[in-house]
Amino acid sequence: MPDSSNRHTTSSQLNLTERDKKVIWHPYTQMKNALPHIPIVRGEGVYVFDENGKRYIDAVSSWWVNIHGHSHPYIAQKVAEQLNVLEHVIFAGFTHEPAVLLAERLLPILPGKQDKVFYTDNGSTAVEVALKMCLQYWDNRGTAKTKILAFKNAYHGDTFGAMSVSGRSIFTDAFNSLLFDVEFIDLPDEGNISNLTAHILNLKDTACFIFEPLILGSGGMLMYEAKYLDQLLSACKEAEILIIADEVMTGFGRTGTYFACEKLTNKPDIICLSKGLTGGTMPLGVTTCTNEIFEAFLSDNKLKTLYHGHSFTANPIACVASLASLDILLKSETLQNIKRIEAKHAVFLEEIKTHPKVKAIRQTGTIIAVEWETGNETSYLSNLRNSLYAYFLEKGIILRPLGNIIYILPPYIISNEDLDYIYAAIKTALEEV
Numbered sequence: 001m002p003d004s005s006n007r008h009t010t011s012s013q014l015n016l017t018e019r020d021k022k023v024i025w026h027p028y029t030q031m032k033n034a035l036p037h038i039p040i041v042r043g044e045g046v047y048v049f050d051e052n053g054k055r056y057i058d059a060v061s062s063w064w065v066n067i068h069g070h071s072h073p074y075i076a077q078k079v080a081e082q083l084n085v086l087e088h089v090i091f092a093g094f095t096h097e098p099a100v101l102l103a104e105r106l107l108p109i110l111p112g113k114q115d116k117v118f119y120t121d122n123g124s125t126a127v128e129v130a131l132k133m134c135l136q137y138w139d140n141r142g143t144a145k146t147k148i149l150a151f152k153n154a155y156h157g158d159t160f161g162a163m164s165v166s167g168r169s170i171f172t173d174a175f176n177s178l179l180f181d182v183e184f185i186d187l188p189d190e191g192n193i194s195n196l197t198a199h200i201l202n203l204k205d206t207a208c209f210i211f212e213p214l215i216l217g218s219g220g221m222l223m224y225e226a227k228y229l230d231q232l233l234s235a236c237k238e239a240e241i242l243i244i245a246d247e248v249m250t251g252f253g254r255t256g257t258y259f260a261c262e263k264l265t266n267k268p269d270i271i272c273l274s275k276g277l278t279g280g281t282m283p284l285g286v287t288t289c290t291n292e293i294f295e296a297f298l299s300d301n302k303l304k305t306l307y308h309g310h311s312f313t314a315n316p317i318a319c320v321a322s323l324a325s326l327d328i329l330l331k332s333e334t335l336q337n338i339k340r341i342e343a344k345h346a347v348f349l350e351e352i353k354t355h356p357k358v359k360a361i362r363q364t365g366t367i368i369a370v371e372w373e374t375g376n377e378t379s380y381l382s383n384l385r386n387s388l389y390a391y392f393l394e395k396g397i398i399l400r401p402l403g404n405i406i407y408i409l410p411p412y413i414i415s416n417e418d419l420d421y422i423y424a425a426i427k428t429a430l431e432e433v
């Protein structure tokens with residue numbers, strides 16, 4: 001057919017960005033006026049390289065997943081070995097070593113006592129499973145608890161259940177009328193903590209409380225203190241509200257400890273993990289729970305089964321990538337790197353906190369967020385966001401602002417020199433953008 005062969009010749013003459021534009025719809029992107037998508041051909045350590053050889057520091061760990069740097073040789077080797085042994089197998093009725101081993105290694109290092117692992121394939125589905133576990137837990141026990149408690153400005157993912165428990169925002173606007181009802185509370189602080197705990201103690205039919213511990217990521221890197229969260233959790237325990245810690249972003253060292261909930265006295269009933277799990281190599285999600293939750297599903301009545309599963313549940317390649325990533329995470333040098341980044345961020349924070357363009361600056365572990373002073377124009381859609389994004393890209397740094405908030409969330413192997421380069425770029429941006 002002359003038509004299609006003609007089209008083929010044309011595509012092969014286009015560069016990757018132009019070919020992309022013809023066939024791809026990108027996430028979180030208004031495609032009408034999107035900037036050309038940068039064609040990345042290679043990753044190494046903290047860097048990715050485009051078609052023309054330009055180098056970028058991946059200062060946001062590629063949407064928070066890449067904790068050990070790109071194309072890590074150790075993870076690559078383990079994945080390659082597994083590819084030749086078993087790439088995938090159905091996970092209902094069958095099991096495999098990487099899935100069992102990962103659960104055996106993960107459960108003991110999680111905060112509190114977590115007993116069972118349920119696998120999915122991303123953060124949103126890990127959250128969906130957590131919500132279903134809680135709602136069905138009460139249903140299986142014959143107690144009608146169907147309400148859910150969450151934070152305003154929370155972000156738990158983009159599927160419908162995960163969107164429902166996320167703060168209403170421009171991301172959810174087109175779907176708000178279809179999202180189920182959730183009770184949203186303010187982040188706790190000294191001023192409101194006693195009202196919040198009193199309120200929780202009065203709740204009767206609330207099934208669970210889902211939260212991002214210590215830091216609300218997509219909501220703008222909003223940080224709050226562990227001691228107030230702990231007080232909320234005490235109230236939840238007393239009111240028999242199940243506790244879901246969404247550690248999808250905070251897990252695996254991000255907040256300075258392996259898991260953010262380590263900083264709490266009260267431990268969660270359920271934990272969601274995904275982003276850093278495979279070291280950013282493969283998609284994988286995990287929802288863990290206590291035996292108490294698990295046992296509420298054990299029954300001769302088939303209706304008490306957790307009917308949930310994804311085609312790629314516990315994919316062996318992803319499990320092996322996670323095992324390799326854990327090996328690296330648990331090395332003392334990784335913890336030293338996390339502490340090093342934490343200390344450097346703290347110095348930078350002191351350096352710029354009084355700058356007139358800095359409306360706010362905050363840090364938790366390896367994450368530092370700088371909020372730009374904008375007068376009134378603070379929305380995600382503002383031009384400032386696009387100017388900042390372009391400014392750093394031009395300097396070879398991938399920083400993806402959330403509205404007027406710039407944050408650094410780097411792979412733990414980032415060097416002091418690269419951190420200093422990013423800090424310097426933020427300082428000049430404060431003068432120039």
Ligand SMILES: *Cc1c(COP(=O)(O)O)cnc(C)c1O
Nearest residue numbers: 122123124155156157217248249
């Ligand atoms: C990113 C994120 C999710 C969703 O994970 P996806 O893999 O993008 O679906 C859920 N919860 C938190 C806290 C997140 O940061």
